[in-house]
Amino acid sequence: MSVWADKWRAAIGGNPRRKEADSAGVTGRSTPPFWVMVQKEFGDHIRSWRFVILLAIITLACVGSIYAAITALKAGVSSTDDPTDTRFLFLSMFTASDGNLPNFLTFLSFLAPLIGIAIGFDSVNSERNKGTLSRVLSQPVHRDDFLNAKFVAGLLLIAVVIFSLGFLVMGMGLFTIGYPPTPEEFGRVVVVLLMTTVYVGLWLNLSLLFSVRFKQAATSALSGIALWIFFLVFYGMILNLIAGAITPSDTSDASSVIQYSNTMQFLSRISPSELFQEAAQTLLLPDTRTLNPFVTQEQAYLAISAPLSFGQSLLLVWPHIVAMIAETAVCFAASYVLFMRQEVRSRS
Amino acid sequence: MLSIQADNPVIELKSLVKKYGDFTAVDYLSLNVYPGEIFGLLGPNGAGKTTTILMMLGLTEPTSGSVKVCGIDSTRNPMQVxxxxxxxxxxxxxxxxxxxFDNLMYTSGLNRIPPKEGRERALRLLERVGLAEAAHKRVGTFSRGMRQRLGLADVLIKQPEVIILDEPTLGIDPEGVRELLALIEELSRKEGLTVLLSSHHLHQVQQICDRVGLFVRGKLIASGDIDTLSRQLDGAPAHRIELDVATAAEPIEDSIRGMEGVLSVTRKETERLASSQGEAAPVTLVVTSHSDLTAELADFVVRQGVRIHGLRPHRYGLDDIYHRYFEGGETRERMG
Structure with missing residues (x-):
């Protein structure tokens, strides 16, 4: 029986029992190296100054946005057509603003890339430069475990940060507006937080890719930030340029107008921040019934003015979530391939 | 030595080749290292020592040839190696x-050593390499020598059968080098560890290695103990005598050259440090010969009426071997 147990353990762990461990009477049950690495990475992140600074910025943003939301709610802007409408009042904590400060969602979509970049930009190249990479890889660990551990630890940290912030906002909202969330609202918020984690994970992977590719931490940080700014500022401008160039001349031709609009929507959805914002808004504003800009008059007129159910909202943003995960996977695959092909030499 | 050779080699390289594009870093290298010996891989920088070591660990794939460590193919089963x-x-x-301590614990964790045992081993090893009192200090505050010693502890925590040290003495002061080498030698002798160390510091290698391999431009040009090496080196004179004589009159050199068995006589350039003694400083002549001529030479010089200040017989050492092979373009590159 015990023989089988050992065989099984050896098969899953790939670890032949250690002679010395047996003689000392210690069983071979120990944490797999992968989780040892994850633990260490996680600990390193939490202890670092970088993380403290990031946390400070994000917390400030959170508090600011809550303040803005609450003042807006007090002024009664929760629902434009009917001030007495208290449906989804709780969700407007995340989307309302008094105009002075951006709302929570905007803050999050703005800062999320920064978190991802800050956590990932020096994860591989700094180890290489410090000479710890070759030392770690000469231990009996799989080469890809190193990269996977970096990713998992980063994502875990991001999830912890995002969720604690989200719950912080919810808790403070409960305190100040005194209006508890329905289970549906809670579900929507949790899904949005999950989506945010995926979104930050995408940026984490991108910066991981840069950290594998570039030997200098500064270069990789800069390229990450450049890409962030590109999507934040320039991508919209470029889209406008393209839009100006391909606008159909004949506005009465319905099919060409639809085609044009589809193209533009596709282009804008390449940007991960656009994907994230669209999806998060759909979830947090249940009144969003469709993401298609073309609604016929009959459709608009005949549609019952009612919010979508949770499931339907989720269905609406499902492609967005899949697209974000796909972009993340592509980045990770790229860094994986690059890393596995690289030479492991000390400090070169 | 002979009994060691009879065993199966711990490290077995067979016509190993590694190419980077057109550049051949390792060129048909075959090498055996036997259990319990200290093998020195000696060569200038860029000779392919590190590449060879990386291939032994399976961190780099060879272009062709095979690497076996402890009978396991490093390319196929790097984890077991x-x-x-x-x-x-x-x-x-x-x-x-x-x-x-934390750094060692991390390594022990990666080797699946249970935490309790890992802690014991880490403390024992830190004691052993003389870092017990610095165990809980940040590694950032460590000196170069301390780091190297911690590196040794880090290598030993998994209780390996073979240890491979790449340039272990680089950048440490002479006293630190002596301590480190003594530690390595003690480990090898007491625990029967096989040690492979690479270096371009021949003197250090000479001190503790059982055998050395000379490695230049990806090729192993000679290997064996010092005697074998000097025999392998074609036409190398076996003996050299340094002779300090009072201000050399020119003829003495010529007359020594006339002695039977003498191969060459050259005047050694005076060292800067020693030259402060003024004009009366003795001149050093270097005499090379096939056989040991020390006694005859002394006798001869005294009979010529020249005073001898010093007489130092030398066996041909690694020093000369090193110069012979490495003083090409490689050494100059290294200086720059």
Missing amino acids: KRKVGYMPDDVGFYEDRSA
């Missing part, structure tokens, strides 16, 4: 903001 081999890279790096 890495379980048995401790490797200290040149310029070993640690997590600077963690303590020495």
